[in-house]
Amino acid sequence: MKAAMVMHADADILLQAAELNSLLAGPADHLDSLEMWLLYHEKPPENIPRFAYPLAAIRLLQVDAPDVPEAVLHVLQQIQSNRKMDMLLFCSDGLGQELCTRLAYRLGGSSALTVERCLVVDATIAVERPVYGNNLMARIRLELRPYCLSVAKKGKGSPLEATRDTAFFETVNLPPLQIDWLKAWAIEVDEGESALAAAEIVLAVGNGVQSRENMQKMQVVADTLGAEIGASRPVVMSAWSDMNRLIGMSGHILSPRICIAAGVSGAGVFRGGIRNSRFLVAINTDKQAAIFEIADVGIVDDLFAVLFELESIVRKATAQNDAVAAQERQNGD
Ligand SMILES: Cc1cc2nc3c(=O)[nH]c(=O)nc-3n(C[C@H](O)[C@H](O)[C@H](O)COP(=O)(O)OP(=O)(O)OC[C@H]3O[C@@H](n4cnc5c(N)ncnc54)[C@H](O)[C@@H]3O)c2cc1C
Numbered sequence: 001m002k003a004a005m006v007m008h009a010d011a012d013i014l015l016q017a018a019e020l021n022s023l024l025a026g027p028a029d030h031l032d033s034l035e036m037w038l039l040y041h042e043k044p045p046e047n048i049p050r051f052a053y054p055l056a057a058i059r060l061l062q063v064d065a066p067d068v069p070e071a072v073l074h075v076l077q078q079i080q081s082n083r084k085m086d087m088l089l090f091c092s093d094g095l096g097q098e099l100c101t102r103l104a105y106r107l108g109g110s111s112a113l114t115v116e117r118c119l120v121v122d123a124t125i126a127v128e129r130p131v132y133g134n135n136l137m138a139r140i141r142l143e144l145r146p147y148c149l150s151v152a153k154k155g156k157g158s159p160l161e162a163t164r165d166t167a168f169f170e171t172v173n174l175p176p177l178q179i180d181w182l183k184a185w186a187i188e189v190d191e192g193e194s195a196l197a198a199a200e201i202v203l204a205v206g207n208g209v210q211s212r213e214n215m216q217k218m219q220v221v222a223d224t225l226g227a228e229i230g231a232s233r234p235v236v237m238s239a240w241s242d243m244n245r246l247i248g249m250s251g252h253i254l255s256p257r258i259c260i261a262a263g264v265s266g267a268g269v270f271r272g273g274i275r276n277s278r279f280l281v282a283i284n285t286d287k288q289a290a291i292f293e294i295a296d297v298g299i300v301d302d303l304f305a306v307l308f309e310l311e312s313i314v315r316k317a318t319a320q321n322d323a324v325a326a327q328e329r330q331n332g333d
Helices: 013-023 069-083 094-107 212-225 233-237 303-332
Strands: 002-008 033-040 057-062 087-090 110-115 117-121 124-131 136-142 147-151 169-172 201-205 228-231 258-262 279-284 297-300
Touching (some): 002 013, 002 069, 013 147, 057 069, 087 094, 094 110, 110 136, 212 303, 228 233, 258 303, 279 303
Parallel strands (some): 002 033, 002 087, 201 228, 258 279
Antiparallel strands (some): 117 124, 124 136
16 A cells, blocks of 8 residues: 655654654555655755655655645645555645645545544545534544545644755745636634633534524624524534534534523434533524424524614613612722
8 A cells, every 4th residue: 555645844844754753653564665755845844754654755746835735736636646655644724635635526536534543444545634613533444545634633742853864855946826716815813712612601503594694793783692602503514603613413512501592403413412402492494493392482483683682781781780889889988
């Protein structure tokens, strides 16, 4: 089996090496050759990590726009058509995951993300990766080559030492992709761990919210209520909310004091994420919605009408409380 590790010279190369090295333990005995494909922008790095497994070659691939997946995919597709690797390993970051999935699709292979372990079973690859929001570890058999795998995040771990040994370096000159259609791009950094997991009050918003703009209005409502906002899968898949706000079997399993589920139909996989709420209020225009089966209070109405009214009541009550507190302080003076 021939494998290549796709790495970026512009990011922490020792950390990438430590992550990828951890995936090699399973297939190590079955590897006929292992290469490093190192993407760089302006100048290749001077130091290269030393791997626990012998590298057959380090191929330097210059890319005009290393942050643009199309540009990198173009280069990878060309080198793969020459080298014909059985397995391509990618880093754990967002770009590694995107390249892994899209390259597998372009090459007609298989892909798996956040892979913790990789095994060779009957001349094919099986991977172990967490599923359902880390609630289960699955073993998945991949059938189509090349197997494109992106490794699970490992944290700092023990980085590999660097070497200046350039004996196996080869600069691969490939025609770059002419990207005249891409006018601008932006990288949006994930907000990281959310406070949702430990929240006492949760506003769980579903597809009924209809747009990103409306989701932003829901955030204002949540702030007024002192709640953390969570979302169903269609909402995060439409990028109206951050992925780490996902509620359900693929995301957070919550047990808040109060949960308001607004505009969610109540699919079983979602319900699993909020069924342990101590008090559950559901708002849905459809009186048949399954979410009402587990709600303590069900409101058949438009979620915006109900939540904006609730927001206005809480604002008035807060203002009144503030005024009373201010008056009491004045009386005390
Ligand atoms: C393997 C797998 C894992 C999954 N894991 C998850 C998971 O972890 N979490 C998850 O959420 N989903 C998950 N899903 C998807 C899940 O099956 C449902 O598709 C999803 O939960 C539906 O989300 P929703 O209720 O927001 O959207 P919809 O089903 O589209 O429901 C929207 C609801 O909003 C109501 N509505 C519309 N407008 C309004 C309004 N103005 N006011 C009030 N109500 C309104 C509608 O009546 C409807 O009931 C998974 C699916 C699979 C296959």
